Structures are given as C-alpha cells and as structure tokens.
Amino acid sequence: MTLMQKFLGAVAATALSAGAALAEPALIFDLGGKFDKSFNEAAFNGAERWAKETGGTYLETVMQSEAQREQALRRFAEAGANPIVTTGFAMSDPIAQVAPDYPDTMFVTIDGWVDLPNVKVIGFTEHEGSYLVGMMAAMASKSGTVGFIGGMDVPLIRKFACGYAQGVKAVNADANIIANMTGTTPSAWNDPVKGSELTLSQIGQGADVVYAAAGGTGVGVLQTAADEGILSIGVDSNQNHLHPGKVLTSMLKRVDVAVYNVMMAGTELQPGIEVLDLAAEGVGYALDENNAALVSDEMKAAVDAAREKIIAGELAVHDYTSDDSCPVLTF
Amino acid sequence: MERMPKWADVVLIPLISLLLAAVISGLVILAIGEDPINALNLMVKGALGSTYGWGYTLYYATNFLFTGLAVAVAFHARLFNIGGEGQAMLGGLGVALVCLYLPWPHWSLALIAASVGAALFGAAWAFLPAILQARRGSHIVITTIMFNFIAAAFLNWLLVGPLKPRGAMDPSTARFPEAVHLPSLHEILAPLGISFSKAAPANVSFLVGILACILVWVLIWRTRLGYEIRAFGHSEPAARYAGISPTKITVITMLISGGLAGMMAINNVMGEAERLVLNATEGAGFIGIAVALMGRSHPFGVFLAAILFGFLYQGGAELALWTNIPRELIIVIQALVILFTGALDNMVRMPLERLFMALRRRRA
Numbered sequence: 001m002t003l004m005q006k007f008l009g010a011v012a013a014t015a016l017s018a019g020a021a022l023a024e025p026a027l028i029f030d031l032g033g034k035f036d037k038s039f040n041e042a043a044f045n046g047a048e049r050w051a052k053e054t055g056g057t058y059l060e061t062v063m064q065s066e067a068q069r070e071q072a073l074r075r076f077a078e079a080g081a082n083p084i085v086t087t088g089f090a091m092s093d094p095i096a097q098v099a100p101d102y103p104d105t106m107f108v109t110i111d112g113w114v115d116l117p118n119v120k121v122i123g124f125t126e127h128e129g130s131y132l133v134g135m136m137a138a139m140a141s142k143s144g145t146v147g148f149i150g151g152m153d154v155p156l157i158r159k160f161a162c163g164y165a166q167g168v169k170a171v172n173a174d175a176n177i178i179a180n181m182t183g184t185t186p187s188a189w190n191d192p193v194k195g196s197e198l199t200l201s202q203i204g205q206g207a208d209v210v211y212a213a214a215g216g217t218g219v220g221v222l223q224t225a226a227d228e229g230i231l232s233i234g235v236d237s238n239q240n241h242l243h244p245g246k247v248l249t250s251m252l253k254r255v256d257v258a259v260y261n262v263m264m265a266g267t268e269l270q271p272g273i274e275v276l277d278l279a280a281e282g283v284g285y286a287l288d289e290n291n292a293a294l295v296s297d298e299m300k301a302a303v304d305a306a307r308e309k310i311i312a313g314e315l316a317v318h319d320y321t322s323d324d325s326c327p328v329l330t331f
Numbered sequence: 332m333e334r335m336p337k338w339a340d341v342v343l344i345p346l347i348s349l350l351l352a353a354v355i356s357g358l359v360i361l362a363i364g365e366d367p368i369n370a371l372n373l374m375v376k377g378a379l380g381s382t383y384g385w386g387y388t389l390y391y392a393t394n395f396l397f398t399g400l401a402v403a404v405a406f407h408a409r410l411f412n413i414g415g416e417g418q419a420m421l422g423g424l425g426v427a428l429v430c431l432y433l434p435w436p437h438w439s440l441a442l443i444a445a446s447v448g449a450a451l452f453g454a455a456w457a458f459l460p461a462i463l464q465a466r467r468g469s470h471i472v473i474t475t476i477m478f479n480f481i482a483a484a485f486l487n488w489l490l491v492g493p494l495k496p497r498g499a500m501d502p503s504t505a506r507f508p509e510a511v512h513l514p515s516l517h518e519i520l521a522p523l524g525i526s527f528s529k530a531a532p533a534n535v536s537f538l539v540g541i542l543a544c545i546l547v548w549v550l551i552w553r554t555r556l557g558y559e560i561r562a563f564g565h566s567e568p569a570a571r572y573a574g575i576s577p578t579k580i581t582v583i584t585m586l587i588s589g590g591l592a593g594m595m596a597i598n599n600v601m602g603e604a605e606r607l608v609l610n611a612t613e614g615a616g617f618i619g620i621a622v623a624l625m626g627r628s629h630p631f632g633v634f635l636a637a638i639l640f641g642f643l644y645q646g647g648a649e650l651a652l653w654t655n656i657p658r659e660l661i662i663v664i665q666a667l668v669i670l671f672t673g674a675l676d677n678m679v680r681m682p683l684e685r686l687f688m689a690l691r692r693r694r695a
Contacts, residue, residue, distance in 0.1 A: 059652070059653075061651060061652050065610045065613055066503070066608040066609045066610050066611070067599070067603075067604065067608060067610060067611050067612075067613050068613075068648075070532075070603075070604070071387065071532075071648065072652070074530045075648075075649075075652055076652075077530075078383060078530060089500050089501065090500070090501045092501070093501060093503070093506075093606075101529065101530060154500040155498075155500060156500060184487075184491040184502065185487055185491065185502055185609060186502075186609070324498075
C-alpha cells in the first residue's frame with residue numbers, strides 16, 4: 001500500500017507542472033541512427049546550429065524500430081512541440097495518420113510525401129547533385145569502371161543512382177557502371193560491414209571510384225575504398241574529412257540547411273512543398289582542403305559548367321521517380 | 332506443511348523483488364548521472380498521470396497479456412515456449428490477410444475473424460517445434476528460438492515483396508480499410524460520459540485480452556484438458572501411467588500457446604498500426620516470458636505483471652523522450668525485474684520463510 005501511496009503522491013506532484021505548453025521544435029531521427037555521418041547527422045547539425053545561434057532548445061528522439069514512429073509523433077504533438085521535423089521517407093505514413101489530429105501543429109517531412117494542410121514537404125533534386133559527382137567520378141576513373149552503392153532499395157535511392165549514371169555517361173559514354181543496393185529493409189541504412197563487402201566486390205570487378213548513397217552504411221564503403229587505395233564519393237553531409245585525400249568529393253544534400261530554416265521559421269512555418277535544387281544550393285558537391293588535390297581545375301570547370309547549364313534549364317537530368325525508369329542504368 | 336501464508340507467496344515476494352529491482356535501477360540511473368527520483372516521477376507521470384499515458388500503458392499491457400498467457404500455458408506443461416515473438420509476427424500476417432483481402436461490413440465481425448486468423452497462424456508456427464519435441468525430442472527452447480528468426484526473415488520477404496503496395500517505398504502492407512478500424516478506449520468510453528485520450532492506441536482488444544485471461548483460467552483449472560496439461564507438467568511418467576499421451580498434450584499445449592501469442596496481433600496490427608510493418612512485435616514475445624514468470628503462470632498474476640510491464644515500457648519511452656537516459660535502460664530495469672522475480676526468487680523467499688516460521692513458533 002505504501003508503494004501505491006508513493007506513486008499517487010508522485011502523480012499529484014508532477015501533475016501540477018504538466019500544464020504549461022512549450023513551443024519548442026522537435027526533431028525525430030529515423031532508423032539509421034543520429035550519428036550516421038550522413039543524412040541524419042546533417043539534420044542534427046542543422047538543429048545544433050539553430051540552437052547555438054538562437055539559444056533555443058529542441059526536443060529530439062531516435063527511432064529504434066518501425067512501430068515507434070507514430071507514438072513519437074503523437075507524444076511530441078501532445079507536449080505542444082511545434083514544428084515537428086522528421087527525417088526520412090518512412091515517416092510519411094505515420095504523419096498522414098497523426099497530423100489530422102493536431103491541426104495546429106506543423107509537421108515537416110524531409111524526403112517524404114504527405115498532402116495535408118499542416119504538413120510541409122521538403123524534397124531535394126538528388127539526381128542533379130548526383131549527376132555532378134558522376135561526372136567527377138568518370139573524370140577521375142582510370143579503369144573506366146565506376147561503382148554505386150545504395151542503401152535501401154527504394155525509388156529515392158535509385159534516383160541517386162540514375163543521376164550519377166547519367167553524369168558518368170556524359171563524360172565517358174563507354175564507362176561501365178556497377179550499381180548495388182545494400183538491402184531492402186531499413187537496416188540497410190546502417191550496415192557498414194555489408195557496405196564494405198559490396199565495395200570489395202565492386203573493386204574486384206574493376207571499379208576505381210565508388211559512390212555511396214547509403215547513410216551509415218557509407219562509412220564502411222568509404223573506409224574500404226580508402227584501405228584499398230581507390231577513390232570514394234560521400235553523400236548528404238560533407239564526408240571528405242573522413243579519409244582526407246581519399247574521398248574524391250561528397251554529394252551534398254543540405255538537410256542541415258533545411259532543418260535550420262524550418263526551425264528558424266518556428267511556429268510561423270508555412271505548409272507546402274519546397275524543393276531544394278542546385279539553384280537553391282540544396283544539393284551540390286563538396287570542395288575543401290581535404291580533396292583539393294584530387295579535383296583538377298579541368299574537372300572543376302566541367303562540373304561548374306554543367307551546374308550552370310542545369311540551373312539555366314539547358315541540361316535536363318532524368319529523375320528516376322518521375323517514371324520509375326532510368327535510361328542509362330538497369331537495376 | 333505450508334511454510335508461509337498464501338498471500339505472502341503471491342503478493343509479498345513479487346513486491347519485495349520489485350522493490351529490490353527498483354532500488355538497483357535507481358543506483359544505475361544515479362551512476363549515469365541522472366536523478367532517480369526525477370526519473371521515477373517522469374515514468375509515473377508519463378505512464379499513469381494522464382489518460383494518454385494510461386492509453387499507451389494499457390496498449391502495451393494488452394500485448395504482454397497475450398504473450399504472457401501464451402508462455403504461462405506452456406509452462407504448465409513444463410514446455411518453455413521462447414517462440415512467442417515469431418508466433419506473434421505470424422499472427423500479424425494472419426490479421427493482415429484477413430483485413431486486407433476480405434470485405435468486412437463491421438469491425439466486430441472482422442475482429443472475430445482476425446482473432447481466428449491470428450490464432451491459426453500463430454498456432455501453425457508453434458506446431459512444427461511442438462511435433463519435433465513430441466516425436467523426435469528436439470528441444471523446444473532451441474527450435475522455438477530458431478523459428479523466431481525464420482519468422483522474421485519470412486515477414487521481411489513478404490513485406491518487401493508480395494505484400495508491399497506498388498510504388499510504396501516503406502516495407503509494409505497497405506492500410507487496412509476503414510471498416511475494420513477497432514474502437515479505441517476513447518470511442519468505447521465516450522458514450523458512457525468518460526473522457527479518454529483520443530490519441531492513445533488502447534483499444535477493444537484489451538477487453539479481449541481480459542476475456543482470454545478468464546478462458547485460460549477455466550482451461551487450466553476447470554477442464555479435463557487443463558488437468559492433463561498440469562499432470563503432464565508435474566510428472567511425465569505419472570501422466571503416461573494415467574493414460575495421458577505425451578505427444579498429444581505437447582502438441583495441443585503448444586498450439587494453444589502459439590495461438591495466444593498470435594492473437595497479440597489484433598492489438599498491435601489491427602488495433603494500433605492498422606497495417607503490418609516490419610518488427611511490429613517490438614520484443615513483446617520475449618517480454619511475455621518475464622510476464623509469465625512474474626505472474627507465476629496464473630492468469631491473474633499474468634494480468635498484473637502485464638500491466639506492470641506496460642507501465643515500464645511506456646514509462647521507459649517517456650524517459651527516452653524527456654531525459655538523456657537511453658531507452659535501453661528500461662531493458663536493464665526489466666532484466667533486473669526478471670532476475671529478482673525469476674532467477675533470484677529464493678534470495679527473497681528463504682529469509683521470508685524463516686521469518687514466518689519464527690513468527691509461527693512464537694505464537695505456538
């Protein structure tokens with residue numbers, strides 16, 4: 001009985017402090033982990049930058065399993081967090097379920113797709129960014145064979161692969177492109193060992209540049225590429241510093257900028273669809289002191305020219321998700 | 332001769348074990364630099380302080396109720412069913428097939444059919460380990476564990492391939508139709524004038540779980556089959572001598588056990604997610620073992636233990652959200668509860684027995 005009384009006392013004491021609503025933003029990291037050095041970590045960096053500049057605080061949680069997504073969304077919404085930012089396409093369906101119950105809360109899906117009045121959708125033109133790093137891969141390759149290692153086999157990752165392949169073919173029409181996916185479930189975002197094995201296999205087939213679009217799995221790809229003395233291309237975050245002089249470049253997907261902007265807007269955030277493309281610097285390639293020696297002037301000039309052309313609309317890169325097919329690569 | 336009164340055995344020992352587990356968990360929380368009192372407050376507030384918290388606590392408790400009963404029934408025949416996880420996954424498949432491919436006019440009919448589907452699929456998954464144990468002597472612990480992995484791989488294949496709607500990126504089935512939506516506690520209690528959180532997933536399957544508790548009690552203590560199961564559990568040679576077929580009892584017990592584990596899916600798949608996702612069981616099959624241990628394989632004990640573990644689960648989720656205490660710590664607390672109630676039972680029991688004996692002697 002004493003235990004029960006203690007419980008009841010605790011309930012009464014804490015119930016008093018529960019009323020106050022907080023308009024803090026919340027950030028939910030999907031499977032793959034917060035510190036994947038790639039996609040989720042970019043979101044974390046954006047939130048940290050916001051917190052540092054404004055002195056604000058935000059709520060965060062990391063998903064451990066598929067079944068937790070809806071509870072996390074509801075919990076933050078119930079607690080009054082606004083906006084609630086989520087990373088990864090898999091949050092789309094839970095958001096579609098939860099958002100109608102909290103019409104005054106803004107939900108943000110990065111990479112997802114939800115058509116509701118209180119949801120902001122943020123997408124990126126990953127195919128354009130991948131096209132640019134594909135050109136660089138083809139120019140850096142001596143063997144004429146380049147590799148692509150994707151995470152989970154979904155249309156989004158095929159979009160990366162297809163853009164990359166188009167960039168490679170634009171430089172060297174005879175180039176051979178080997179594309180592999182790590183898996184078909186979300187665990188493929190965090191499987192560096194498999195990433196390493198796939199890299200070894202691609203090296204065995206003659207690849208001397210590999211592009212990893214695989215979240216935390218990419219850490220294994222970049223490591224193995226560095227160990228075996230070939231070049232690699234990072235993704236989402238700038239990963240050049242992981243192996244200085246051995247990572248050709250990184251395909252930047254500025255998830256950090258997206259999260260930063262959303263948190264800056266705070267409760268004033270407007271719903272709708274925002275696509276961050278080359279012109280908006282939502283995607284691009286990374287150039288810093290770690291890869292300066294690897295990127296020749298000629299390479300840089302060619303890529304920058306292509307970038308200008310894409311922005312001007314003179315060059316169209318095919319988007320895999322527009323028709324679920326790729327003209328230059330079969331999966 | 333009874334060494335101590337029944338109430339001490341049923342209530343006092345689990346409570347003391349629980350308290351010991353709580354104290355040690357508090358020390359662990361202290362060791363990672365957080366305030367244990369604050370943590371307890373958060374857990375209690377988050378799990379029991381609002382109808383929202385209760386809704387989640389009861390939702391998790393419903394899962395553990397089914398898997399706990401599954402393990403408890405098998406325990407009575409001295410069969411250790413570790414395969415609740417896999418059987419519940421397959422139960423999810425049964426529910427998904429019933430809900431997706433058959434048109435239902437009303438949720439009540441769909442619930443009955445889904446329960447049958449879930450129980451059939453769960454029981455089918457328990458059948459092979461059972462027959463292997465009964466006929467070949469392959470140990471049920473080993474086979475049921477292995478069947479968990481097969482179930483996970485099988486569902487993985489189904490959700491990535493045949494069951495995934497075209498064009499979807501997420502490995503899961505399509506949404507179930509509106510007609511099979513199970514009423515949540517909010518919808519059940521609203522006509523009675525009781526307000527309950529709309530957001531919480533606790534639903535009508537909690538009542539099904541309570542019904543299952545009663546039926547299991549009737550089965551074990553009030554039927555001939557239940558008597559045979561218990562007799563077989565106490566002594567196989569004696570049961571055989573009495574004309575009870577070990578093969579038959581092993582298989583039937585495991586079918587009931589698997590069916591109960593599978594029925595968990597009406598709560599998590601049909602009641603909450605309303606589609607089948609990967610890892611839908613979230614380890615409830617394993618927690619069922621702890622629940623059955625703590626509940627001493629009695630349906631009422633299982634009920635109480637399921638509520639306790641529901642509280643730990645929901646409280647743990649709250650801890651992970653609002654503090655730097657990782658969600659994994661809840662697994663530590665659960666492990667401590669299992670350690671004290673299951674493995675170190677005698678540590679509490681023997682001093683208590685001595686105490687009661689001493690009291691009795693003084694009175695005499």
